[in-house]
């Protein structure tokens with residue numbers, strides 16, 4: 001995802017607000033998760049997040065999101081955030097976040113839990 005940082009996104013010092021960056025991280029991560037699973041997902045967690053360098057008004061903010069691992073009903077997405085100076089193209093890693101998204105498809109969850117219960121009974125019946 002690429003966006004230009006506009007004055008409306010910035011604090012009085014002319015740097016993008018941390019909350020705006022967090023919002024964009026959530027959106028970029030969710031897009032990666034949804035494109036991977038094609039399922040409804042909610043954000044369950046965002047690991048420790050740091051802002052290493054400011055991004056100023058007029059710079060580009062670039063977010064690269066990728067699914068790092070898929071678990072049973074959850075997955076982890078890594079989002080790297082870069083600033084890019086529009087005139088020079090100089091890029092700088094400003095944040096790295098790991099998000100966990102969880103599927104909320106209740107019907108499939110129930111089917112899985114029922115299948116697990118059936119499997120346990122099936123295996124218990126073995127001689």
Ligand SMILES: CC(C)(COP(=O)(O)OP(=O)(O)OC[C@H]1O[C@@H](n2cnc3c(N)ncnc32)[C@H](O)[C@@H]1OP(=O)(O)O)[C@@H](O)C(=O)NCCC(=O)NCCS
Pocket residue numbers: 042043044045071072073074075100102103104
């Ligand atoms: C996230 C949520 C669906 C988890 O529901 P839950 O019934 O407690 O989840 P379960 O214990 O059944 O675990 C389901 C999966 O979620 C994962 N999970 C649950 N809470 C988690 C957390 N805080 N961090 C990371 N993973 C989490 C579990 O590890 C499990 O993954 P797996 O199936 O791949 O092993 C639920 O807490 C929720 O709806 N939260 C609000 C989400 C939301 O509104 N987000 C928007 C921002 S506020």
